[in-house]
Amino acid sequence: MAESDAVSTAVPGSTVRLCGRSDLDPGAVRRFDVAGLRIALVRIGDEYFAVGDRCSHEDFSLSDGDVWADECELECAKHGSTFDLRTGAPCSLPATRPVPVYQLVVEGDDVSVVAP
Numbered sequence: 001m002a003e004s005d006a007v008s009t010a011v012p013g014s015t016v017r018l019c020g021r022s023d024l025d026p027g028a029v030r031r032f033d034v035a036g037l038r039i040a041l042v043r044i045g046d047e048y049f050a051v052g053d054r055c056s057h058e059d060f061s062l063s064d065g066d067v068w069a070d071e072c073e074l075e076c077a078k079h080g081s082t083f084d085l086r087t088g089a090p091c092s093l094p095a096t097r098p099v100p101v102y103q104l105v106v107e108g109d110d111v112s113v114v115a116p
């Protein structure tokens with residue numbers, strides 16, 4: 001089961017701090033629960049990406065999968081679909097629908113998500 005950090009409420013458009021920049025190693029993914037949303041936060045090099053944690057094929061946690069750094073994709077551990085971290089689009093079957101992409105703000109040491 002993926003590690004999860006929960007934030008129970010967030011005003012839409014506000015920023016919610018997820019973690020510090022150094023709390024996530026390059027190539028790692030970690031799950032956060034923000035106001036009922038499941039978010040998979042990924043770090044590739046010094047860039048951070050946030051997509052919906054729930055695979056669009058079945059309800060499976062994408063933060064249990066592997067980060068494909070060169071492709072900028074996240075692989076679902078259940079059936080192997082990968083998702084583009086920039087767009088949320090599926091790059092391989094069996095998933096055919098995108099996952100949501102969330103805007104991040106990285107300031108100083110903080111990585112925050114803009115609440116949708």
Ligand code: FES
Binds near residue numbers: 077080081093
């Ligand atoms: S549950 Fe993710 S590819 Fe099937």
